[in-house]
Amino acid sequence: xxxxxxxxxxxxxxxxxxxxxxxxxxxxxxxxxxxxxxxxxxxxxxxxxxxxxxxxxxxxxxxxxxxxxxxxxxxxxxxxxxxxxxxxxxxxxxxxxxxxxxxxxxxxxxxxxxxxxxxxxxxxxxxxxxxxxxxxxxxxxxxxxxxxxxxxxxxx
Numbered sequence: 410x411x412x413x414x415x416x417x418x419x420x421x422x423x424x425x426x427x428x429x430x431x432x433x434x435x436x437x438x439x440x441x442x443x444x445x446x447x448x449x450x451x452x453x454x455x456x457x458x459x460x461x462x463x464x465x466x467x468x469x470x471x472x473x474x475x476x477x478x479x480x481x482x483x484x485x486x487x488x489x490x491x492x493x494x495x496x497x498x499x500x501x502x503x504x505x506x507x508x509x510x511x512x513x514x515x516x517x518x519x520x521x522x523x524x525x526x527x528x529x530x531x532x533x534x535x536x537x538x539x540x541x542x543x544x545x546x547x548x549x550x551x552x553x554x555x556x557x558x559x560x561x562x563x564x565x
Contacts, residue, residue: 452488453552456481461508461538465564466492466548473541473564480504480512480526480537488531491551495523497563500543508538 455466459479464470466482482490494502499522504514511533515525528535545565552559 452485453490454483456483459536460510461505461536465539465541468562470564473543473546476540478539478541480535480539482528482535484511484528484531484533484535486532488528489552489554490528490535492526493523493549493551494526495521495547495549496543497522497545497547498543500541500545502539502541502543504540505538508536510537511535512537 455468456464457467457469458464459481461479462477463474464479464481465474466480480492484490496502501517501522502524511529512535513527513529514537515527517524526537545563548562548564549558550560550562551557
């Protein structure tokens with residue numbers, strides 16, 4: 410009988426931890442990007458600059474840069490990335506249609522003031538030439554095919 414009491418909790422612990430992949434781990438949207446586990450930063454990185462200038466996705470950025478900016482990400486093999494950029498002050502942005510590298514871009518949602526950007530291929534760089542005419546945005550990051558926000562950043 411005592412063996413059953415000891416065995417059952419160990420079995421449950423084994424099932425709960427043994428089937429979970431590192432890539433399935435999600436982080437609350439409230440965490441800062443500097444608090445992300447290394448598994449995230451090793452799959453998708455956001456350089457300080459891209460082809461078109463300062464990178465809006467740079468994890469150290471806290472403000473929307475003036476002028477032309479890049480929407481740049483480097484994806485390792487197996488990485489998946491979706492971004493939703495939302496204007497918090499009903500402002501707008503533009504992108505150069507011919508500049509998109511490895512991004513599938515949805516139409517701007519005029520009701521919710523947001524737009525979705527999906528990385529097309531893993532193992533490649535993504536970049537886009539953009540100009541923002543808004544003072545405050547939220548960027549929601551969806552990693553590894555998640556349907557829920559992995560984390561969010563606010564830029565002013």
